[in-house]
Amino acid sequence: MKFTRAIVRKPGKSYVNGLTTANLGKPDYERALEQHGRYVEALKQCGLAVTILEADEEFPDSTFVEDTAVFTEKCVVITNPGAESRNGEIVAMKNVVKDFTDTIEYIQHPGTLEGGDVMQAEDHFYIGLSTRTNEEGANQLKTILEKYGYGATIVPLVKFFHLKTGIAYLGNNNMVLAGEFIDSEVFADFDKIVVDEDEEYAANCLCINDTVILPQGYEKTKRKIEQAGYTVMELEMSEFRKQDGGLSCLSLRF
Structure with a gap:
């Protein structure tokens, strides 16, 4: 699947007060801005035209745009985030996606769904049931798809916070898997690139037009992905990891 565009949102100063379960300390805002800037440049280097939305101070977690929408080639689904403090983020995203599609679907209350729980592998989608995505929301998305x-x-x-916390599809039947997904029958037919327990954070990686963007500092995972034939680009993600964020969370790619 070839991507041509991405949507990102700059982190606001309120970002440092966002939701987290990570217990890694408070993010450094200036450093987060620098890391986000390098992330945008990496997307551009992979050939994407990037739409950069300004920071929204009202919503500290709004830099994690992936949770607000699910893009497919045939429609865009506006989600219904399970975290109450994030739910209002979809209001702005509804207006943004109208520039890219006329076909918009919606997850309706009492269903909750966040995009971090949705992974596409060719024409099939995997939807995680998490603390943020409930059965009603997952079933609504399944019906729409x-x-x-x-x-x-x-x-x-x-265990995982979101589905894509522990899994990433690279194309060509190659799947990066960590933790509970390694031996899951659901993913048994894929060619597995297994992430060791001490490098689990690296399972949330991004394959964009044959380049895999990986968090910096995970040498074993990097080596395995390179051995599978991919070019790897590394990015420092420390300030986003502190807020439970990974590489996929920071953009909508289509």
Whole structure:
């Protein structure tokens, strides 16, 4: 699947007060801005035209735009984030996506869904059941996707925060897996690139037009991905990890 565009949102000063379970300390705002800038440059180097939205101080976590929408080639689904403090982020995103599609679907209350729980592998989507995505929301998305001819599988999570915290599809049947997903029958037919427990954070990586963007400092995972034939680009992600954020969280790619 070739990507041509991405949407990102700059972190605001309120970002340092956002939601987190990571217990890694408070983010450094200036450093987060620098890391976000390098992230945008990496997307551009991979060939994407990047739409950069200004920071929204009202919503500290709004730099994690992936959670607000699910892009497919046939429609865009506006989500319904499970964290109450994030739910208002979808108001702005509804207006943004109208510039890119006329076909918009919505997850409706009481369903909750965040984009970090949705992974596409070719024409099939995997939807994680997490603390942020409930069964009602997952089933609504499954129904929407099937209406457009896609397949969908709902995957209950045991440990991971979001589905894409522990898994990434690189294309060509190659799947990066960590933790509970390594031996899951759901992903048994993929060619597995297994992430060791001490490098689990690196499982949230991005494959954009044959380049894999990886968090910096995970040498074993980097080596395995290179051995699978991919070019790897590393980015420092320390200030986003502190708020439970990974590489995929910071953009919508389509």
